[in-house]
Amino acid sequence: MIDKLAFLFVEGIKNFTRNKLTNFLCIVTIFINFTILGTFFVLGYNTDNVVNFLRSKYTFEIFLNSETSLDQAVNLKNELSNNSLVTSVDFIGKEESAKIFYDEFGEDIVEVLGYNPLPTSLKVNLEENGFDANQVNTLIEEYKLNALIDEISYQGNYIDDIESRINLFIFAFLVLVLLVIFISIQIIGNTTNLSLSNRKDFIEILRYNGASNLFIKTPFFIETFLQSLIGSLLAFFLVKYGFVVINSYLGVNIEIDYYLWAWMIVLSLIISIYASGRSMKRILV
């Protein structure tokens, strides 16, 4: 029994090394499709970050002029707090900015430059009830004219934009995932058909010598197994290190699920074994 399994396993590997073109096609298919799926999965896994990002629609940041005195800053803070659009204002001093900078970039900027170049800033939290982007924009435009203020950073407008399309995004995402799975099944199914018909004589001779369906199919399954293993592992590495690179270049923090590799491999195995099993059913009655 073990000898028989070993024989079938070797047969599978032989097939695998023999049919280079079909193998290549299958691996590339799985690789591309699982790169797409993996990317979306990682993004999905990071919805927390996305939600946080979306929530920043309800805040904006005011960077104060370096000549602004503490009194002037406090006055400005109070003035803003009284505005009906605003719920609260956080005061972020120079030292605190430096600390935030350190947390985010890992460098003590004061030490590097010899002085603290970071401005004092105010984080303005907006009223979420009855939120109206136009009113907020007017408010921001008004304050931009204030001589104490260097810059105001607000991402709300384009978040609004994204928000209004997010359902479309989710829908497109689902369609894409299904499409990707469907295409994988088709391509893998067709390549299996191809290699089955290439080996029609071979299969016939096996049959005449008393081979059962399982005996004939096992090497094919092993072949498919290797294809999806290689394809999905390659996809996993691309996705994983792709996001590592993105994280470091864009300074974002997209997290990657620890078990990403596992579910990518398992899903690709399920898809490809289902696909090749289906083609074999058609040919090997």
Place this chain on the structure above:
Amino acid sequence: MIDFENITYNYSHQSGVYDIDLEIQDNEFCFLVGPTGSGKTTLLKLLYFDLFPHKGKVNILNYSSKNVKKSSIHKIRKKIGVVFQDYKLLKQRTVYENIALPLHINGVGRKKIKQLVREALDLTELSHYSKKFPDELSGGEQQRVCIARAIVKNPDIILADEPTGNLDPTTGHKILKIFEQINKEGTCVVMATHNYKLISDKTYRVIELNEGRIVSG
């Protein structure tokens, strides 16, 4: 062991086998003779369930063509060694691998396979060819590979379709000797041939076919 009950199989209106009634015993050795196109190969194909009769039924090794499941056919074939008229060797595999194939299929252990294949190679005088591919062999050598593959698994029945067709008389007699030896050990042998000369001095049963019908035997 083998029992044809009023079998008819026709490819078309004119060709096939008709009204075959035949019984072959467990350890019999018999020849199936007849001119070309008389239906010898067809009868053998009915035996290993490559063809199914249009009328009547074939019983072999406790299986019947009437109710055998497609998924059980392999079990019957595991016990039958067939020497095909067109050899049916795996082109991409060596002589050794071709002969070992039925043993792998039957789940024989690795060591045992080595030993059995060696014996079969010796018996068919192919020891020097074990690493060659079928395309590198003469017709007669390929035929002997096919014979070695049929006998290596020590089957209950051997169906040999023109197994000496490509062999010179001396080698033909040697092959016949091998079959006789195997038959003595209890294997049923059915051999189709139109080489009347080869079997002329044998006393075994001869079943004669003509135009798809049994004329004697």
